[in-house]
Amino acid sequence: MSSNMIIGQYVPGNSVIHHLDPRTKITIIFFFVLIVFFANSVMSYGLLTVFSLGSALSTRIPVKYLVKGLTPVWFLILFTFILHLFVTKEGTVLFSILTLDVYSGGLIQGLSLSLRFFLLILVTSLLTLTTTPIAITDAIEDMLGPLKKFRFPVHELALMMSISLRFIPTLMQETEKISKAQASRGVDFKTGPIKDRVKAIVPLLVPLFVSAFKRAEELAMAMEARGYQGGEGRSKLRKLQISRLDIYSFIVFGLVIFGLFLTRS
């Protein structure tokens, strides 16, 4: 997997956004995703763009890193733009390329849709960029809390997520180890026809599964030995706390929403 891909990557930092309660971030992003679709004028788009870019810059994550990290997304944005540019046949014909006419409506549609798309991706990736996966897990557990009344296994889900997060690096190391061992026994993971390369996965996957099951079994026993008996009667060390920063953020975001409806045409 490309190490440039930033979606899902956490970048440690000390910015305001890094310090916000994960629930604040999730809530704001949720509503941002909704209001993006209400933008319909240059001003309203401008407002949202300023808000998004401002937030992104305030994280102090290098712009170069962000731009590079969104590489696969740039392609999709461009594709969205071109598709609308040629398919939408509204307004006046601006110019034509070969036999295809480009309408003014197409240009506007293309621009606004790809901008929306860009803003959505940017803002949602800010969540994972500035929040540790475990903090996101905590927030989800907390926000899903009310579902416990309906017997939805919120605690179990959160525990599962956090244990998966804990074991990802371990399993990565293990994958590397086993693939080296099998390469030493003559398995070729890198060259040869696709069919052979797919077959080469088996000696890697089987040991990985076997080991994952063994780990799970031992982990379950260790958890039991340490007194784990489900979510009932359990206390929690990790505590989410709304601070002044969170309140300010909600106010700023409230103003953005207000501004958006003022600037809509």
Added chain:
Amino acid sequence: MQHFIEFRNVSFRYREDHPWVLKNVSFHIGSNEWLAIIGHNGSGKSTIAKLMNGLLLPQTGEIFVDGMPVNENTIWDVRKTVGMVFQNPDNQFVGTTVRDDVAFGMENHGLPREVMLKRIEESLQAVGMSEYERHEPHRLSGGQKQRVAIASVLAVSPELIILDEATAMLDPRGRREIMETIREVQRKRSLSLITITHDLNEVTQADRVIVMNEGETWMEGVPRDIFAQKDALQDIGLDTPFVTKLAAELSGAGLAMQREPLNHQELLEDLWTLHSKM
């Protein structure tokens, strides 16, 4: 001495059509005592550990922990009293960071957050891992992970800690770290300790030793008496420490040893005494 743990005629097998793993095992351990259990793989050592905190329950016989019989109704209390550190450092690390892992046991027992914060600090300090509080497990060495495991157990303030081959997967440095840590901890807090191990030099430091063979307690006694039975231990495929072997050879070479020396220090003292008499 008050018996902190007692096994009374305990037998265990995993399934009815399987052979007995433990056959009529009886022994006890006192408060503040350090008991070492040795025996080669498959001798039933680890099964004993798992019976002690109700991870397994015996088919016949009884087990008492601090006066409580171990059964389905008492296991949660028993597990508060008996802490356990397993062999594989990775497969017992539950938290995403060191402090989360130390908290895990306390969270299970529903301790209030303020107590947890205090005990995390104390127990990490006891194992010398304070500066790693926010570290993630994959950035720690095996020995460091095992020290965190000990801290996690300490945080629940148990009265007995079982190390079930807890040093087997570590390099010599990690092994030393763990043994120094655990000795320190045992000295400072009054704790009983059971170490299940293959490391003979570790065994010589225990108060008492049980040798397991084919599911039975084959020998029981203080380390000095156990290692005096050099030939008998070799018959069941167990080794003896270097010092024991050398002492036996020295007797053969005409040096009459007064006692069974357990470590370099003792052997050297004995040699010095003999030398000055010559």
Added chain:
Amino acid sequence: MDITFQDVSYIYQPNSPFEFRALEDISFHIPSGSFVAVIGHTGSGKSTLIQHLNGLVRPTNGEVIVGSHSMKAGEKTKDLKDLREKVGVVFQYPEHQLFEENVEKDIGFGPLNFGVKEEEIKRRTREAIQAVQLPEELLDRSPFDLSGGQMRRVAIAGVLAMSPDVLVLDEPTAGLDPRGQREIMEMFHRLHKEKRLTTVLVTHSMEDALRYADHVIILNHGKKFMEGQPKEVFVNEKELREVQLDVPEVIQFLNKLEQRLGKKVPYHGQTITQLAKELAAVVKGREAHE
């Protein structure tokens, strides 16, 4: 096969914030047929070093020569497959690599990848399972039904079946009980002599290095710290302690003896019985006549 390292350095993730020098200017020569122990604590570069032996990693600088194969920085290695067939690697906890439905197929997996003929694979599988002292009945069993010790042996058999000239062992006895450890090491020692292998053993056990190796390479922070015959290397207790390594217990004891009794009993590879005789003579004050 001769093995030569010439000024080998290896850097993980060069030119990134995670850059890490695992090996620095390592040079040594291992003549064909020798039994070499590589020692150093965790993180000293041992694993990186042995991964050079069958081309799992290529040097960032310098050259590695194994038999007729050469691996140079920046050059593509030719005949990698041939090299991997000749250099068998037993990784730490090798039983983790088992995956086939039965033991026979798993042992034969390596040879099959290297294009060995079916008849020959059959022959080698049987030879290998005998070499690791397991009964042939196990060949039809699933490797996952075996005990831990048996799985370890099956995995080792899988490497032996490649009939390598060089055998690389990365802590092959880790996690076994003392009896299992002794059996496995004796087995490798026997195979080393019978098949005239070149053996490279990575170990934390100074006792094993002393007993089996005829040459020792000590690594510290990616650099070669010391090299030589075990009995020459291990007498340097003070220097080795400085890099947090132990020396074999017998040498520790003899050094303490010198301090306590003021008598020097040199270590020259004597057995424990011999040693006791020498000690007895010293204690009785008759060493001058020996």
